[in-house]
Structures are given as C-alpha cells and as structure tokens.
Amino acid sequence: MPRYALKIEYHGAPFVGWQRQTNLSSVQGAIEAALARLEPRTHNIVAAGRTDAGVHALAQVAHCDMADDWDPFRLSEALNYHLKPQPVAILDCKAVPDDFHARFSALERRYLFRILSRRAPAVHSAGLVWQIKHRLDLEAMREAAGILLGKHDFTTFRSTVCQADSPVKTLDHLTIAQVEAPGGVEYHFDVRARSFLHNQVRSFVGSLERVGTGSWQPQDMQAALDARDRAACGPVCPPQGLYLAHVGYPEDPFA
Structure with a gap:
C-alpha cells in the first residue's frame, strides 16, 4: 500500500x-x-x-x-x-x-510556547496564548532554563499518568525570547528534544514563569529537578499557548 x-x-x-x-x-x-x-x-x-x-x-x-x-x-x-x-x-x-x-x-520534536503579558484581554490571540498580566524577568528565566538542559531524570516535570518507560530524557534546547506585542510583550519558549514526557513542556514553562515572577529563584529550579518528585514542580501552565512546531527526520520527507 x-x-x-x-x-x-x-x-x-x-x-x-x-x-x-x-x-x-x-x-x-x-x-x-x-x-x-x-x-x-x-x-x-x-x-x-x-x-x-x-x-x-x-x-x-x-x-x-x-x-x-x-x-x-x-x-x-x-x-x-x-x-x-x-x-x-x-x-x-x-x-x-x-x-x-x-x-x-523522528529524531527531534520542537515545541513553541507563547505567553502574552498585557492587562487588556487578548483578542486576536485569544485561545492561542497563555495570558498573564505581569512582566517576567527574562534573564532569570534564561538562567533557570539552562539548568534543565542535558540528560536528567525529569520525574518532577512529568504527569503522574505519564506512560513513558523511563523519566530520563535529554533536553537539547530551551531558549526564551521576548517579543513586542500590541499593548504588551510575548515570551516565546523554544523547546527541543528527541522525545518528551507527558506534560513536560507545560511543566517546564509553568515553573519558569514562577522564576520570572520572582516567586522562585533560578537555583530553585535545580532543587526541583533534584527532588525527582512531582510535588516539587511549579504550576502546570494551560495548554492553549503550546504548539508542536516541527518534527525532524534523518531526511526531510517534505523537502
């Protein structure tokens, strides 16, 4: 066939x-x-x-x-x-x-997460971003994101109903960009790995948002990672800001 x-x-x-x-x-x-x-x-x-x-x-x-x-x-x-x-x-x-x-x-999955920071309600981006009203500390989030890179036991950052055989994964890339948006700013999280655990990206972003608000310090991300305990994770952010952005293969089938 x-x-x-x-x-x-x-x-x-x-x-x-x-x-x-x-x-x-x-x-x-x-x-x-x-x-x-x-x-x-x-x-x-x-x-x-x-x-x-x-x-x-x-x-x-x-x-x-x-x-x-x-x-x-x-x-x-x-x-x-x-x-x-x-x-x-x-x-x-x-x-x-x-x-x-x-x-x-597939050799790689890439996800994009969008946070919109502005007080006015989202109109054109409604349902396509996680909207918050406060600005975030970009450099603090970037410092915390660096802690997550590499091969780790990500038990803290996976759903309790995750069906993966092992919580050990390798995170290849996690960058955060600040982009101007009408009436505010957007924060774009670019996350890449060969594969992900259930709710892993949303758990990452929810915890990084806590760093961005100052509720967590960057070193708290290390403590959460080392805990290997779901209870140590920050809030899991809502799904509407998350996009599967790209899938990489040894040879691009669409080239």
Whole structure:
C-alpha cells in the first residue's frame, strides 16, 4: 500500500487532543474520517506526537497508507476539502518509503510556547496564548532554563499518568525570547528534544514563569529537578499557548 507523509496544522481548542477517542472529537479522528471519504474503510494514521486537549500544531507529521496510488497534491486537496469546517489543514503531502514511520523515524520534536503579558484581554490571540498580566524577568528565566538542559531524570516535570518507560530524557534546547506585542510583550519558549514526557513542556514553562515572577529563584529550579518528585514542580501552565512546531527526520520527507 502506498504510504504518504502529511504535514498538519490545527487549532487544538475543539479537540480532546490528537488521539482518537470514542464519541469524542479528536484531530486523528477528523483526518481518518476525511480519509474514509476518499477510500471507504477503516483508516489508522500514526503521528509524530500525541498532543493533549487544547494544544495546537504548526507542523504535526503523520503517515497514512492508501489502497490507491494517489498524486500527493490531489490527496492533500481532497483531505482539506473533507476536513472543512474543522480547524485542521494538510499543509503538505509527500509519498514516502514503506519504512518511513512518523513516530519512530523522528529524531527531534520542537515545541513553541507563547505567553502574552498585557492587562487588556487578548483578542486576536485569544485561545492561542497563555495570558498573564505581569512582566517576567527574562534573564532569570534564561538562567533557570539552562539548568534543565542535558540528560536528567525529569520525574518532577512529568504527569503522574505519564506512560513513558523511563523519566530520563535529554533536553537539547530551551531558549526564551521576548517579543513586542500590541499593548504588551510575548515570551516565546523554544523547546527541543528527541522525545518528551507527558506534560513536560507545560511543566517546564509553568515553573519558569514562577522564576520570572520572582516567586522562585533560578537555583530553585535545580532543587526541583533534584527532588525527582512531582510535588516539587511549579504550576502546570494551560495548554492553549503550546504548539508542536516541527518534527525532524534523518531526511526531510517534505523537502
């Protein structure tokens, strides 16, 4: 069966997350339903990452197997037609080898988290940022972020329902940028690793926000990491500011 890689953008608000759930609206379910309109049968697509309820994607990657030999452009156009009016779009589609696997072939996942700091309510960014009313200490957050880099036991920063076999992960990249925004500023957290634990990025950002307010000192991040105890984590931030921004592979299937 011909295999295709899909690059997918979606707004996470209407969905229970990526993963298909019975009688609930999911991104996976929406795309599989669209595929069934093209080839009437059960479809099972596989994604690079299972985003949670309310989390968005700029470039999720999934693969699907089709019975017919589709032109990739026609397949993406047909899927986008059948996905309307749901906030899901196929940005690109390419034929890939049978051994390409959206999840297991991936070498890196990159997440973006957006915090908007301003007193006026968010209008154009409503549902797309975590809005706070106070400014944050950028340099203190950057110092604390550096503590998290490298290979660690991240028990403190993973959900109690996380199903990963081990809490040990390697965090390759965590930078924080301050960007001017109308009436305030945004803080952009760029986080990259081969794989992540459940709620790891949101746990990082929630704890870093505590550093930014002065409630924590940068060295408190080291203490939280060393505790290997979920109770030592700062508040887990809400999902609407989180985006799956990029998935890296040994060879870019969309190049």
